[in-house]
Amino acid sequence: MSNSPNAPISPKPRVRFAPSPTGFLHVGSARTFIFNWLYARRTGGTMILRLDDTDVERNTDASVNSIFEGLKWLGLGWDEEYKQSDRGALHRHMAETIFEKGLAYRDFTPAHTGDSEKSGAQGTWLFNPGMRELSRQESDGRAAAGEPFALRFRVPREGGQVVRFTDAVYGEQMKAGADIEDFALLRSDGMPTYHLASCADDADLRITHIIRGQDHLSNTFKHVLIFEAAGYTPPQFAHLPLLVAPDGTKLSKRRHGPVVSVTTYRDAGFLPEAFINFLCLLGWSPKNDREHMSVQELIEAFSLEGINRANAVVNFKDPAPTPEEAFDPKAIWLNAEHIRALPVQDLSQKLLPVVREVGFEIKPERMLQITPLIRERIKLLRDVLTAADFFFVDQLPPYDPAELIPQKGDAAMAKKALDKAQTVLPNVEFKHDPLDQALRAAAQELGL
Numbered sequence: 001m002s003n004s005p006n007a008p009i010s011p012k013p014r015v016r017f018a019p020s021p022t023g024f025l026h027v028g029s030a031r032t033f034i035f036n037w038l039y040a041r042r043t044g045g046t047m048i049l050r051l052d053d054t055d056v057e058r059n060t061d062a063s064v065n066s067i068f069e070g071l072k073w074l075g076l077g078w079d080e081e082y083k084q085s086d087r088g089a090l091h092r093h094m095a096e097t098i099f100e101k102g103l104a105y106r107d108f109t110p111a112h113t114g115d116s117e118k119s120g121a122q123g124t125w126l127f128n129p130g131m132r133e134l135s136r137q138e139s140d141g142r143a144a145a146g147e148p149f150a151l152r153f154r155v156p157r158e159g160g161q162v163v164r165f166t167d168a169v170y171g172e173q174m175k176a177g178a179d180i181e182d183f184a185l186l187r188s189d190g191m192p193t194y195h196l197a198s199c200a201d202d203a204d205l206r207i208t209h210i211i212r213g214q215d216h217l218s219n220t221f222k223h224v225l226i227f228e229a230a231g232y233t234p235p236q237f238a239h240l241p242l243l244v245a246p247d248g249t250k251l252s253k254r255r256h257g258p259v260v261s262v263t264t265y266r267d268a269g270f271l272p273e274a275f276i277n278f279l280c281l282l283g284w285s286p287k288n289d290r291e292h293m294s295v296q297e298l299i300e301a302f303s304l305e306g307i308n309r310a311n312a313v314v315n316f317k318d319p320a321p322t323p324e325e326a327f328d329p330k331a332i333w334l335n336a337e338h339i340r341a342l343p344v345q346d347l348s349q350k351l352l353p354v355v356r357e358v359g360f361e362i363k364p365e366r367m368l369q370i371t372p373l374i375r376e377r378i379k380l381l382r383d384v385l386t387a388a389d390f391f392f393v394d395q396l397p398p399y400d401p402a403e404l405i406p407q408k409g410d411a412a413m414a415k416k417a418l419d420k421a422q423t424v425l426p427n428v429e430f431k432h433d434p435l436d437q438a439l440r441a442a443a444q445e446l447g448l
Helices: 027-043 061-074 088-100 136-144 194-204 214-229 253-260 262-268 272-280 295-301 329-341 344-357 364-377 381-387 411-427 432-446
Strands: 014-017 046-051 080-083 104-107 150-153 162-167 171-176 184-186 209-213 236-240
Touching: 014 027, 014 209, 027 046, 027 061, 027 209, 027 236, 027 262, 027 272, 027 295, 046 061, 061 262, 061 272, 088 104, 088 150, 088 184, 088 194, 088 214, 104 136, 150 214, 162 214, 162 236, 171 214, 184 194, 194 214, 209 214, 214 236, 253 262, 262 272, 272 295, 272 329, 329 364, 344 364, 344 381, 364 381, 364 432, 411 432
Parallel strands: 014 046, 046 080, 209 236
Antiparallel strands: 104 150, 150 184, 162 171
């Protein structure tokens, strides 16, 4: 391993985002990435992206591409990048180190055998204590004879030993060794388990803070044991509250589908900075209760102390009656706020590809003229297709003339207003302020 147990602790925080490429980038995973990134930038630390791709049966190239696609859309970047599958020798070295210390043992029990025993208040399975007590001589002999085995951690249970760690969010955590099974480090095919590979990589990459979802909290007891057995001081842990649906169930790809995918938000017309803003407010809050925040403001305000323990609800409707209702109203509101905060030139450049994608050939200069007229009326980028569609066609589709008559008026009033507009508009520069002033003056002249 390139980092020895006695290596000095990094003076600056080193954090990592370690997704498994088994599906699209989940909004919960995106939030984990963002919180790690914010902490690194806030503290002057290092942000590491590590693909935990050792699950060869479930990993797909499509999933890898989806993860990178989602992360690149966020536009935040990272400092170092690794693939767990390239680091197998390092994982095995840590396993051997733990084994040679007598803190792990070979389990020759065939996978289909149910020879096991329970222990502890919660009835934890120990995975055949007969293997745990096997002599080293017999173990070496059976291994030398080619008998397949898994390598298991020898969880300390004597004298009521307890595993402890302090979580930056959930505080002091403890669990009796009697309630932790002798978990596998290496499978019978020699492949490392998630627990071993994750800890070996975190140790080698000198990770100082592990910021991840609360669903990993129970794994942390095992990870503390692995770090200490290999001679490392465990990193600081900070577990994030889960994202849940309105009914309280954990957001999942299988149950809730595309609504939990980052690319769904992108394709719907969210700005990445608005999406980042929204995710940050799910389980974290600044001290002054601000909501609309730029990325730089988020960096300046972020701290682990601001993370809440309660699960965060994403308020969407499933199934959604309308496309907009597939998203949390706060996400929509924040996106509208970020849209209005954009300079017209920048917003115009973001709207142009949306318009062209559906087949409207419009020049950048024309889009720049249209943008200030609709900026206050759109909440998502795709709203430009309904808020300004009449600007993109040579001839308007048929319509019912009655729709032009205001609720508190009649046909004569409507005709008078249209005639006046037809007279005024040819002489006005096609920009927001001149058009607004001219039409308001015309309306006042007509007493409207």
